[in-house]
Amino acid sequence: MNDASSEDVFQNLISSNDTFLFDCDGVLWKGAKAVPGAAAVVNFLENLGKQVIFVTNNSTKSRDKYVDKLSSLGYPSDKEKIFGTAYTSALYLKHIAKIDGKVYLIGNESMGEELDNVGIKHFGIGPDNVATSLDYDDIKRCKLDEDVNAVLVGFDGHISFSKLVRAGSYLRNPNCLFLATNSDARLPLGDCKHVVPGTGVMVASVCTVAAREPDVWCGKPGKFMFECIQKTIDINPDRAIMIGDNTKTDIVFGKQNSLKTLLVFSGVSSRDSVNSILESSDPALKEQVPDYVLPSLGDWAEFCS
Template sequence: MSALRLCGGPAWKKLLSDVETVLLDCDGVLWLGNTDAIPGAKEAVSHLRALGKRLCFVTNNSSKSRDEYMAKFQKLGFDVNKSEIFPTGYIVGQYLKHTAGYDGKVYLMGVEGTKQEIEAIGCTCFGPGPDVLTGTLDDWLQMSFEKDVGAVVVAYDCHISYMKMIQACTYLKNPDCIFIATNEDPVLPSNGHIAIPGTGSMVSAVRTSAKRDPIIVGKPHTPMFDCIVKHTNLQPHKTLMIGDSLNTDILFGRRHGLKTLLVLSGNTKECNLEGLSSDKLPDYYADSIADLIS
């Protein structure tokens, strides 16, 4: 193992001395679930701000819009500005507008927060909420579908249903229909013995039956990075990515020339680092972002 374990204030100080911008993942770094901040995370964020670092909150979680994230940050006591928050729902909207140049009709397998971000750039978006199974095969073969759906977005959707899968895959039979996924995270961060499927499971379900691969905008992919750079003009070598997932956060940092710090407060345990090739390891790791102020 060649990742460096950060121990005590001096090690953090040395790392941060070269850093202007800090990108922070949220689930597993700042909080777990919806109710509790990770102990010390708020103080660590305040400390980074006091050090004059520019902060970006960079989350693959598409369950909320930027406005809803603001409310969550405030509820949990974090001091954050809306312009610092980059959830994948927002990135989808930015991608549709600036990269794809699309402002038409979008079918979304996802939640209201993602719909708000997609509509904010001028698209018409439908899909969120329950869409309960009705009928049988012979009925589904007679279903009617919306016209002119030029994009399908698959995001986190706990209301996943067969009716939604039929619609997503049918719209995607049109090869000109854009196919976007927010991310491929397999599970939500959780401690313990329960596996809560993440957006990756919804994306896999649709891509299998659509027989097409989506453009994935979230970490570790480049649309997320491009969007942050456009808004912040950050310099990669003076930027630190802090996250709890090797396959998203750390890979994202490595791919885009950032320094990387893994925290063990979410999806990854120290033993998961053993035996990894050096190209998969973070530069640094620590138990928690709270160690910054220890």
């Protein structure tokens, strides 16, 4: 594991890579605020002719909404280079699963937007609290739709008992496909005293009630995310680097796809967490060790003028 803070290492990474894949939350921004200096670095790479790709597990934005967020924070915003899980889950349902019935969605408006874009019927967005007790008459208020043949779980700020009743009931049918966007436990929101539950919390609830694991993960480190990117963008893994803030998602994703990996400490994973991985004797954790570390992407801004 190398420290990437020096200008020499930065120049070396520029000459040895044509493609830079950036995670978003915790690398480019935290909540609504850009990571200081990060946009200068990304624009510098883009202006050098490097291929810049954005790869995020966050399902709360469609590709169109990511275009708006990236450009409002000063980043390049080519829609074709943005891969989020609202988009990739819709691609999976349309092109791989070829769903012809309905999708029960524990998710959000942006996921609905991407499903609409590919013509997949869905329902479930928004609050659903029809059942709140263990009284069976109450539970029966969760009417079940016979046409559901997939359950998709992403970020849902309205997750509730009723939604878990429905998801568990649909997934009791082994032919009902179970898709999840990502397993991130917490969201890095910057100056926030609160712990912010990530989609992994919602997916874990559905796994528990359904007594099943997802059939497909549509985000990092799942392989479908990289397949989506490769379908439209030519990447030579020998000359590509994944830059992320989470060892479990970003670094494993990079390693599994033979990319170089760089971990920044501006988001989820800390230097201490990497040190404990290095000290661990568990061979499975090796995949989480990045090739390079850097406190923050913005630290390279001083080399970009």
